[in-house]
Amino acid sequence: MSFDLAVMNLESGISSEAAADIYGELCEGNYDVLKPSVKIDAFYQELTTRYPDIDSYSDEDVDECPWSVEIDVSDGAVMMCIMWSRVEEVAPS
Numbered sequence: 001m002s003f004d005l006a007v008m009n010l011e012s013g014i015s016s017e018a019a020a021d022i023y024g025e026l027c028e029g030n031y032d033v034l035k036p037s038v039k040i041d042a043f044y045q046e047l048t049t050r051y052p053d054i055d056s057y058s059d060e061d062v063d064e065c066p067w068s069v070e071i072d073v074s075d076g077a078v079m080m081c082i083m084w085s086r087v088e089e090v091a092p093s
Helices: 016-027 038-050 084-090
Strands: 002-008 077-083
Touching (some): 002 016
Antiparallel strands (some): 002 077
């Protein structure tokens, strides 16, 4: 089980319902719903510097990884599935 989180390039003032609809589109593989942003790539680079993607871990060390699956990154969003035991560390409230 994981805590799924997305960082998306959204227009300001968007409603939570509209953001949820966009998230659903991303989950379906429709990445064209968001405009590209260099900030998304910068976020991904900083994130994976601190917490490398799961495919960076050896089979012996994969339990040290905070991700349950590979991070899904596009030009407009980063979608992460965080292990429940690591949520407070990776995405503190």
